[in-house]
Amino acid sequence: MPFSPETPPASRRAYSLLALLLASVAGSVNAISFFSLGTHTSHMTGNLANVGEYLANGKWTMALTAAQLVLSFLLGAMTATVLIDVSRRRQRGRHAMALLVEVLTLAAVGIWSTKHPAAKEPTMLWGLCFAMGIQNALVTRVSGAVVRTTHMTGVVTDIGIQLVKMMTWVRDGARGHGVGGLVWMLRKLPTAEQFARTRLHLGLATSFLLGCTVGPLLLFKFGPAAMAMPCGVLVLLVLLDVSPAGAYVPMTPGT
Template identity: 40%
Template sequence: MTLRVLRHLAARHRTRATNHTLGLMLAFNAGAMNAGGFMAVHMYTSHMTGFLATLADSLVIGEFALVLAAIGALWAFMSGAGTTAILVNWARQQHLGGAYALPLLLEAVLMLLFGLLGAALQQWPTPFAVPLTVLLLAFMMGLQNAVVTKMSSAQIRTTHMTGVVTDLGIELGKMLYWNRAGTPRAARVRANRQRVRLFASLLLLFTGGGVVGAAGFQTFGFVWVVPQAALLLALSLPPLLADAQRLAAWWRARRGDGA
């Protein structure tokens, strides 16, 4: 993949092709982080449904430590999504090309922090190890999910597959639907085959990322986050470097005019 292509994947101006390509790559990353996170803390942090269920169940049975843990994960996920909104809107107001690159860069840095934190806590375990890791992972998942949601106008999700499976099932149902003879063309039920391919690809890449992430963490430990962070850096740095070059050229021209 050329630098020119990478420069446009996380750029401000979107096309259907760049949305789909970036969504598929981030689905792989989310699957890997979700599975790797489970290997680290024995908990999936990509979807909030489970945490809401834990919150409700724990309230009933009086497990208030679990209630606080669920609230913390929910807060971290929402904070990550909110951080993405702040970064993207700020970049748009500054007319930066890499509007969606900033949260991806932050996620890459936090992923490396997750690796360092996990490796350190393996050597010096503390009671706060699992809660801190869960909060960090949930924040990262919220950060990434909001990136894809904003760039695709909520048409693509990458950190949890419930909506993807639902949409895929709807399109498959349309494919199997029998249109009676004589049904007007405008009234016929037709599947959107492009959406079928997209949703199926998201599922496959999320699953493939989970397999790779689980195997990588099991084999190499927390150092496995380095190639995952490198993927996010490859997506985020080219548009940000292009912005930096434009700002440098503007600054040089301004200094020349001042002289």
């Protein structure tokens, strides 16, 4: 598993970089889609809830619209899984195909929006949900279902759990050693191996928030061309993935 203590440090750093950058992409896409189209597209909880609520109110057309977003996300996840399975035996570039499809999808939505700034085509939302489905499935497969980048509910939950564990670890280690023991444990905390996942999750939440902030700022200033920012990050990840120096280590068989 890429984020387990048994994984070499260099590999963990590579996968962490992938996850952090993708979290910023998801945050920016989610915020841009909300401000420009009125809907979040990086997580499906609200959209799936909307399907049920609209059905309960007899709003069949709106229920169908919400269901289409969920289906688009699902198709994106399926697409990423197929592309990862096809590429799993490559020496490098194992994630490049899925990332490129995500880039092309986001770029197509951005270009269409630039040429038709007043349009509210449902296909634009479908494309954004499809792209986020690709990304979520990619990170889920790569991390062994440890990391998500398109929604933060689980990440924030894990941060809360780990913060309590960290406080307990410091308390137990410092017990009987006074203030000096407490200071010593606090100094060890940033490099404690058992809390590596906590640092990653804190980074994911921060990256997602950064994307949610920068994306709208670029949208307000440059319009739909703001989609160039997440596309640029994804292109960078593709280049890192295919380059000999920056390629990620092989995925665990069966992931």
